[in-house]
Amino acid sequence: MNVQTLIKTSEYHDSVKLMLVARELSRLAGVRDAAVVMGTEANKSLLEQSGLLSTQAQAATPNDLVLVVSAQDQEVAKAALKTAEALLAKRAEPASGGLDFRPRTLRSAVKAQPEANVAVISVAGRFAADEARHALLEGLHVLLFSDNVSLEDEISLKRTAHEKGLLLMGPGAGTAILNGVALGFANRLPRGPVGVVSAAGTGLQEVTTLLARQGVGISQGIGTGGRDLREDVGGIMMLDGLKALQEDPETRVILLVSKPPAASVTTRILEQASTSKKPTVVCFLGGLVPTAPGILPARTLLEAALLAASALAEETGKVQEILDRQKDELKTRSQPLVEAMTGGRTRLRGLFSGGTLAYEAQVIWRDLLAEPVFSNAPLDPVHQMSDSTRSQGHTIVDLGEEEFTVGRPHPMIDQDLRTRRILQEAQDSEVAVLVLDLVLGYGAHPDPAGELSEAIRKAREAGMAVVASVTGTEEDPQVLSRQTRILRDAGVEVCESNAAAAQLAGLIVARLEQVGAARGR
Amino acid sequence: MKMAIKDLFGRPLTVVNVGLEGFAGAVRDQGVAVVDLDWKPPAAGVRPLYRTASGLDVEEANQEVLRRIKAARPVLVGMGIAKDVIPGMHEHMILHSGPPVTWERMCGPQRGAVMGALIYEGLAQDGREAEVLARSGEIEFAPCHHHHCVGPMAGVVSPRMPVFIIENKAFGNHAYCTQNEGLGKVLRYGAMGEEVYERLRWMETELYPILDRALACIPDGIDLKAMIAQALHMGDECHNRNRAGTSLFLRAIGPALARTNRDNEALARVIEFIDRNDHFFLNLSMPAGKAAVEPAEGVPGSSIVTVMARNGTDFGIRLASMPDRWFTAPAGKVEGLYFPSFSERDANPDIGDSTITETAGYGGFAMAAAPAITQFVGGSPSMAVETTLEMYEITASEHEGFTIPVLNFRGTPLGIDVRKVRQTGILPKINTGIAHREPGVGMVGAGILRAPEACFIQAFQALAAL
Numbered sequence: 009m010n011v012q013t014l015i016k017t018s019e020y021h022d023s024v025k026l027m028l029v030a031r032e033l034s035r036l037a038g039v040r041d042a043a044v045v046m047g048t049e050a051n052k053s054l055l056e057q058s059g060l061l062s063t064q065a066q067a068a069t070p071n072d073l074v075l076v077v078s079a080q081d082q083e084v085a086k087a088a089l090k091t092a093e094a095l096l097a098k099r100a101e102p103a104s105g106g107l108d109f110r111p112r113t114l115r116s117a118v119k120a121q122p123e124a125n126v127a128v129i130s131v132a133g134r135f136a137a138d139e140a141r142h143a144l145l146e147g148l149h150v151l152l153f154s155d156n157v158s159l160e161d162e163i164s165l166k167r168t169a170h171e172k173g174l175l176l177m178g179p180g181a182g183t184a185i186l187n188g189v190a191l192g193f194a195n196r197l198p199r200g201p202v203g204v205v206s207a208a209g210t211g212l213q214e215v216t217t218l219l220a221r222q223g224v225g226i227s228q229g230i231g232t233g234g235r236d237l238r239e240d241v242g243g244i245m246m247l248d249g250l251k252a253l254q255e256d257p258e259t260r261v262i263l264l265v266s267k268p269p270a271a272s273v274t275t276r277i278l279e280q281a282s283t284s285k286k287p288t289v290v291c292f293l294g295g296l297v298p299t300a301p302g303i304l305p306a307r308t309l310l311e312a313a314l315l316a317a318s319a320l321a322e323e324t325g326k327v328q329e330i331l332d333r334q335k336d337e338l339k340t341r342s343q344p345l346v347e348a349m350t351g352g353r354t355r356l357r358g359l360f361s362g363g364t365l366a367y368e369a370q371v372i373w374r375d376l377l378a379e380p381v382f383s384n385a386p387l388d389p390v391h392q393m394s395d396s397t398r399s400q401g402h403t404i405v406d407l408g409e410e411e412f413t414v415g416r417p418h419p420m421i422d423q424d425l426r427t428r429r430i431l432q433e434a435q436d437s438e439v440a441v442l443v444l445d446l447v448l449g450y451g452a453h454p455d456p457a458g459e460l461s462e463a464i465r466k467a468r469e470a471g472m473a474v475v476a477s478v479t480g481t482e483e484d485p486q487v488l489s490r491q492t493r494i495l496r497d498a499g500v501e502v503c504e505s506n507a508a509a510a511q512l513a514g515l516i517v518a519r520l521e522q523v524g525a526a527r528g529r
Numbered sequence: 530m531k532m533a534i535k536d537l538f539g540r541p542l543t544v545v546n547v548g549l550e551g552f553a554g555a556v557r558d559q560g561v562a563v564v565d566l567d568w569k570p571p572a573a574g575v576r577p578l579y580r581t582a583s584g585l586d587v588e589e590a591n592q593e594v595l596r597r598i599k600a601a602r603p604v605l606v607g608m609g610i611a612k613d614v615i616p617g618m619h620e621h622m623i624l625h626s627g628p629p630v631t632w633e634r635m636c637g638p639q640r641g642a643v644m645g646a647l648i649y650e651g652l653a654q655d656g657r658e659a660e661v662l663a664r665s666g667e668i669e670f671a672p673c674h675h676h677h678c679v680g681p682m683a684g685v686v687s688p689r690m691p692v693f694i695i696e697n698k699a700f701g702n703h704a705y706c707t708q709n710e711g712l713g714k715v716l717r718y719g720a721m722g723e724e725v726y727e728r729l730r731w732m733e734t735e736l737y738p739i740l741d742r743a744l745a746c747i748p749d750g751i752d753l754k755a756m757i758a759q760a761l762h763m764g765d766e767c768h769n770r771n772r773a774g775t776s777l778f779l780r781a782i783g784p785a786l787a788r789t790n791r792d793n794e795a796l797a798r799v800i801e802f803i804d805r806n807d808h809f810f811l812n813l814s815m816p817a818g819k820a821a822v823e824p825a826e827g828v829p830g831s832s833i834v835t836v837m838a839r840n841g842t843d844f845g846i847r848l849a850s851m852p853d854r855w856f857t858a859p860a861g862k863v864e865g866l867y868f869p870s871f872s873e874r875d876a877n878p879d880i881g882d883s884t885i886t887e888t889a890g891y892g893g894f895a896m897a898a899a900p901a902i903t904q905f906v907g908g909s910p911s912m913a914v915e916t917t918l919e920m921y922e923i924t925a926s927e928h929e930g931f932t933i934p935v936l937n938f939r940g941t942p943l944g945i946d947v948r949k950v951r952q953t954g955i956l957p958k959i960n961t962g963i964a965h966r967e968p969g970v971g972m973v974g975a976g977i978l979r980a981p982e983a984c985f986i987q988a989f990q991a992l993a994a995l
Contacts, residue, residue, distance in 0.1 A: 017602065018602055018752050018754045018755045018758075019755075019758075019930060020758035020930070071752040071755035097929065109914070109918045109919075110564075110566060110567035111564060111566055111567065111918070111921075112566065112568070112569065112922045113566070113922055113953065114566065117545045117566055118545070119921060119939075120918070121543060121545070121562070121564045123541075124543045124544070124564060125540065125542060125543055126537075126542055126543070126544050127544070127545045128545070128546050128552050128556070129547045130546075130549040130552060131548040131568055131570075135571070138571075139568075143545070143547075149537055154548070173536070174534070175534055175537070186538075186542055187540065187541070189556065189559050189561050190555065191556065192552060227538075228538060248534060249534065251534075252534035252535045252538070255535045256535050258538065258539065450552075450555035450558075451552065485558075
């Protein structure tokens with residue numbers, strides 16, 4: 009038996025805490041007995057009875073804290089004393105005093121809530137990098153929602169995060185789903201086997217809600233921010249996210265979404281994806297995915313969601329079949345709409361709130377339409393609109409682009425700008441089809457369909473078709489079926505996905521283009 | 530230890546929200562714990578300061594300062610007469626609270642206390658004579674802080690006054706403070722009159738000898754650090770609430786008082802006096818703080834405040850890195866509760882060295898430990914807790930020796946960091962008694978205020994330039 013003593017001079021703790029520490033010590037393997045007491049005469053005589061009164065303990069004063077451990081050997085006893093010190097220093101629960109006190113700094117938030125593990129940062133861009141840096145220093149994973157963070161800051165933050173084994177999602181990452189919790193703009197989703205890493209915010213929302221509608225849940229949804237796959241950033245977070253999902257036992261299928269990355273980054277991502285047996289769906293929207301073992305390339309977000317769901321059932325071969333059938337159905341659906349069109353209307357107008365959804369629509373229209381689609385965020389810079397506020401030819405406007413959001417809320421939050429733009433388009437007698445995206449979920453407008461329906465009715469009355477999709481789930485605060493019903497009541501052709509809506513609109517307009525061309529001849 | 534992203538998976542999420550409140554609400558709606566920061570942009574033009582102009586590492590310096598303050602072990606070791614024991618004290622010197630001040634700029638209550646002390650010393654017969662003497666230049670005025678002393682309110686220490694002697698056993702330095710007179714018409718609030726002098730004479734001729742004899746037979750002295758720690762657990766914050774500390778002191782000295790005294794009636798008067806003065810322990814908690822903090826002075830590059838004191842005219846601070854330099858600004862107005870027939874119009878600006886307690890990691894900074902304090906200084910118990918939580922934002926560390934039960938025994942906010950004060954714009958919160966602005970009247974109320982920002986702006990600039 010070995011007895012070790014530690015005296016902490018003038019250290020005061022309440023007796024309940026001391027008893028709790030003593031109890032923890034006596035439960036340690038190899039410890040025979042332990043006492044943690046103030047050095048009063050009464051306590052010393054108790055120590056004596058237990059054979060724990062060392063000469064050091066004998067000399068302690070009532071203001072000294074006495075720790076004595078009797079154990080099988082010196083090593084165990086000394087280790088127990090170390091444990092005791094740690095226990096004395098530790099606080100059991102968050103120290104907020106149960107008040108509605110709001111800390112001012114990240115550091116004190118973590119002090120008040122030691123369990124904190126994720127920071128969601130949405131302050132103005134010029135302050136955001138500093139806050140993100142503090143969060144990483146405190147050991148927090150970060151969803152950096154803020155825009156206008158410099159590329160240098162992004163690179164240094166992501167390197168720090170990578171070294172610390174933390175997520176740095178963003179900047180400009182609108183969405184994340186961690187452990188089933190929706191952060192930022194995100195939908196209420198079932199938990200399940202598909203893990204997603206996305207460099208596109210609404211892209212992440214679209215694929216996860218499409219999966220949810222097929223009854224497939226999400227393990228984790230990681231946003232990386234739009235610049236992650238550039239050469240200079242190097243895809244740090246997509247690679248780290250991918251690796252984490254590969255090691256995550258809950259994740260059985262992985263889905264990656266991005267605009268086409270830099271060539272070197274593509275190579276690294278596909279190499280990493282190939283190291284795992286888990287099927288990996290890769291959607292580089294608007295670009296080609298080189299073939300690699302274990303990689304399932306997808307052209308659209310819809311195809312990506314279908315591939316991921318079918319990979320679970322090991323039936324990926326059927327996806328093309330489903331897509332073909334859907335296209336046939338849309339063709340049939342388009343015919344009466346084409347026939348109902350009067351007055352030589354031929355133009356397509358998309359008014360979008362989700363950047364990735366606008367991008368996906370353009371990818372689809374590129375193959376369907378003879379004439380180019382102009383945009384404020386075009387696939388090809390030659391189709392850049394000369395003025396974002398005036399449509400030209402076929403046009404799709406991303407109302408979430410900077411020129412519309414400076415000093416104004418995002419169109420996913422506030423429908424005012426889009427309502428006015430719909431009324432503006434309604435005046436244009438060339439417009440045949442208006443296409444809209446509605447994005448539901450946390451952070452989004454509480455009733456986008458209701459807000460837009462009056463303007464939509466005006467557009468319908470003016471003689472144009474309105475096609476839309478709703479990105480969301482039945483569990484979202486806005487409720488998918490309720491939003492869909494409001495749109496249908498306003499005369500909208502509601503499609504099951506953004507890709508389907510783009511396709512339906514494209515099929516109508518392609519047909520009208522042909523009729524117009526024939527008439528011109 | 531390096532973490533991995535996958536370690537986050539499957540673990541309960543606890544979110545810190547920095548920015549849009551709606552995001553916090555959405556996470557809360559999903560049943561997840563959220564801390565929603567009350568985020569504000571950093572003060573304009575305040576850059577993070579890690580190194581001074583000559584390259585001193587501020588953080589490293591602060592670690593040393595904190596180590597010294599935390600290691601301190603202030604013990605009441607005895608008593609003595611001011612002129613015999615306080616270094617530099619002499620027959621024609623009067624110490625006062627706060628930064629240096631001339632008779633001309635001295636506020637009413639401090640003048641009252643000086644005149645009262647001159648009469649008590651027998652150097653003047655009445656107020657008129659005392660004023661002539663005080664003005665004559667024959668009396669040397671000096672801040673308590675220049676002589677290892679601290680004094681509550683006017684803080685006047687005159688040569689004949691008995692003082693407690695506190696030794697910091699970890700460093701061997703000493704601090705001094707007079708015996709507390711009680712509340713009401715007392716010298717430290719600037720009151721004058723026979724009642725005041727009579728009490729001071731009794732404290733010199735009966736209270737002091739009895740306490741002194743008792744202390745002499747407690748060989749190891751009375752451990753004030755342990756006593757403050759316990760008092761914090763008993764509802765004191767050891768600045769404006771000292772009821773528990775006073776009781777603990779009486780308990781600790783009780784047996785020695787009984788053993789060393791043969792006159793039971795005199796002993797009863799001493800016990801009654803201490804028992805009726807809930808602030809008796811203040812004059813021990815203050816020098817305990819002074820003794821604890823003083824060894825941290827002189828650490829080059831530190832941004833930690835080691836002195837924060839007011840003389841009713843100016844508020845002054847000093848940093849550990851510049852112990853000889855005061856950064857001053859006009860003393861502030863106290864938001865307070867007033868005794869019947871008094872109002873804000875009667876109030877003198879903020880006064881006293883008692884802010885040494887906040888400087889040393891208790892006092893107002895530990896208000897969460899003392900919800901009942903709000904009966905004295907106003908506010909609500911939740912405000913008391915919020916005050917402590919807010920002070921963590923501007924302090925460099927937490928005092929493991931002083932813990933707060935209601936915050937799950939979290940250490941008190943320790944070490945005001947002038948950088949954090951500048952960055953957050955949060956100023957130290959002080960609770961205090963209020964003296965009448967005219968000499969000779971005394972205490973009129975108690976209340977709360979913040980330290981003036983100008984001191985911290987100057988100190989921050991001077992630190993950056995070091």
